[in-house]
Amino acid sequence: AQRVTQPEKLLSVFKGAPVELKCNYSYSGSPELFWYVQYSRQRLQLLLRHISRESIKGFTADLNKGETSFHLKKPFAQEEDSAMYYCALGVHGSSNTGKLIFGQGTTLQVKP
Amino acid sequence: NAGVMQNPRHLVRRRGQEARLRCSPMKGHSHVYWYRQLPEEGLKFMVYLQKENIIDESGMPKERFSAEFPKEGPSILRIQQVVRGDSAAYFCASSPSTGANVLTFGAGSRLTVL
Numbered sequence: 334a335q336r337v338t339q340p341e342k343l344l345s346v347f348k349g350a351p352v353e354l355k356c357n358y359s360y361s362g363s364p365e366l367f368w369y370v371q372y373s374r375q376r377l378q379l380l381l382r383h384i385s386r387e388s389i390k391g392f393t394a395d396l397n398k399g400e401t402s403f404h405l406k407k408p409f410a411q412e413e414d415s416a417m418y419y420c421a422l423g424v425h426g427s428s429n430t431g432k433l434i435f436g437q438g439t440t441l442q443v444k445p
Numbered sequence: 446n447a448g449v450m451q452n453p454r455h456l457v458r459r460r461g462q463e464a465r466l467r468c469s470p471m472k473g474h475s476h477v478y479w480y481r482q483l484p485e486e487g488l489k490f491m492v493y494l495q496k497e498n499i500i501d502e503s504g505m506p507k508e509r510f511s512a513e514f515p516k517e518g519p520s521i522l523r524i525q526q527v528v529r530g531d532s533a534a535y536f537c538a539s540s541p542s543t544g545a546n547v548l549t550f551g552a553g554s555r556l557t558v559l
Contacts, residue, residue, distance in 0.1 A: 339487075369550075376550050376551065376552050377488075377550040419487065432478060432493050433478075433490065433548060435490075
């Protein structure tokens with residue numbers, strides 16, 4: 334079964350504290366993982382993807398195939414990081430492009 | 446580039462009426478996806494379309510829901526005989542033909558069924 338699990342509905346931290354948003358997936362094929370973010374009153378937008386192996390706004394995520402995880406991390410949270418974060422799994426059908434399976438989302442609240 | 450355009454942003458319907466949600470993909474994108482977000486839940490995949498073709502409709506409810514992406518004009522998600530449980534935010538996303546899984550989302554259409 335194709336599934337993405339984000340165990341925390343809400344994560345609340347103080348400014349400057351480290352952040353880790355958890356994501357686990359279940360997929361029999363070769364996984365392609367993404368993190369999307371939705372800031373207040375804005376559209377859902379791509380934050381980063383595991384293929385790129387880049388750091389965006391200080392966030393990083395490493396794909397761990399052994400633990401089937403793709404946790405999102407930032408060493409020092411900022412108030413502007415407060416948003417809803419979705420982990421997503423790209424699955425492929427018979428065509429070259431496929432669809433994204435989303436987790437339930439985690440609301441990150443960074444307190445001053 | 447106006448991005449993915451969805452309308453209406455808000456739609457109110459009474460039980461039994463029809464709801465039509467429209468989505469114009471980003472310029473140059475030929476793939477459209479519809480997702481539904483029920484209150485307190487994540488985004489659930491509904492359907493994936495290319496021009497004039499439904500590629501994957503595994504997430505569509507079996508009855509009352511249909512989607513199309515005609516040769517000309519926007520993609521339309523149609524819900525017939527709406528019920529209260531259809532109240533949700535419906536998001537459209539698009540991707541280019543060669544950009545697998547990198548989706549650009551619209552602002553969403555919020556359907557309220559009275």
